[in-house]
Amino acid sequence: MRIIGGQHRGLALAAVGVGDKGASLRPTPDRVREAVFNVLLGGRYGDPVSGARVLDLFAGTGALGLEALSRGAAFASFVDDGKVAGGLIRDNLRRAGRAGDAALIARDAKSLGAGEPHDLVFLDPPYGKGMGAPALVAALAGGWIAPGAVVVWEERTPQPAPPGFTLSEHRKYGESHITLLRANPGG
Template sequence: MRIVGGRHRGRTLAAPGGRDVRPTSDRTRQALFNILEHGDFFADEGPTLEGRVVLDAFCGTGALGLEALSRGAEAALFLDVSRASLDLARTNAATLKETGRCHFIQGDATKAPIARQAAGLAFLDPPYGQGLAPRALESLVVGGWLALEALCVVEIGGDDPFEAPPGFETLDERRYGDTRVLFLKRG
């Protein structure tokens, strides 16, 4: 697993053994960031990543948040219930010398703690087949994690049902093998 674009392009990230964490593939991550960089998702018409605070919920290795930092995001918030995942994300951030722009928070995204800062761009990559994404989106709003009009990129299993919670609009949906990627805007 590696960073696929930006100033850290080609740098290798540590990945866990076993099946507890399922990192987003390099190919899917490249496609997702191409869509973000070339899409028109924000009302301010600014670059999608440049200067934005991003949230990587269910962060696992931290690859999505670190990819965003590599491509110009200002800061990244990493949220995961697993201490081992947060330690891995922290290790990967240290490898890239990005820890100064990262905040690591242990917590359940479906019962999110109160945020220190709201993100304008959020990545949610929950375990497949458990219906966690809609609950997490609602909880992240309540906890103050998502700014108004935040763009949320949600990765779910290809066959997982998904209904956007109230206050979210689905802007786009893509399929990559057994993965669906949804682009939602918080109203």
């Protein structure tokens, strides 16, 4: 696994190894990350990456947030309560030299509490566990998601927009379905 584009293009990320069976670590494949960023930067969404505050929920290895930092995001918050995931994220931030413009939040993504607004949200919960919508709703309620923010949600199946969000589109890449949402202006 590596960073696909931007300043850190080609940087090898920490290997997941045996992973964390309880947390179901399943990093987004390089080709899917590349496709997602091609969609994000392809014009329909403007440029939601440059200068953005990025929220990476169920961050795992942190590959999505790191890809955004590599491509010009200003700051990334990585949320994952898994011990293995936390170690991988810290290692990957060190490899990229990005610890200064990132935060690791070791909390359950479904109960974040209050936070600062982010412009771009990556959501990659364990497939089929019904954790994505509650995490998005909690993040929105806690002020973590800015009005109009773009949300990229990876799951096994296309996902409906939860309250406070509008569906933009669904895309399929191999076994992954990407649901793109916008946070409603009024929340």
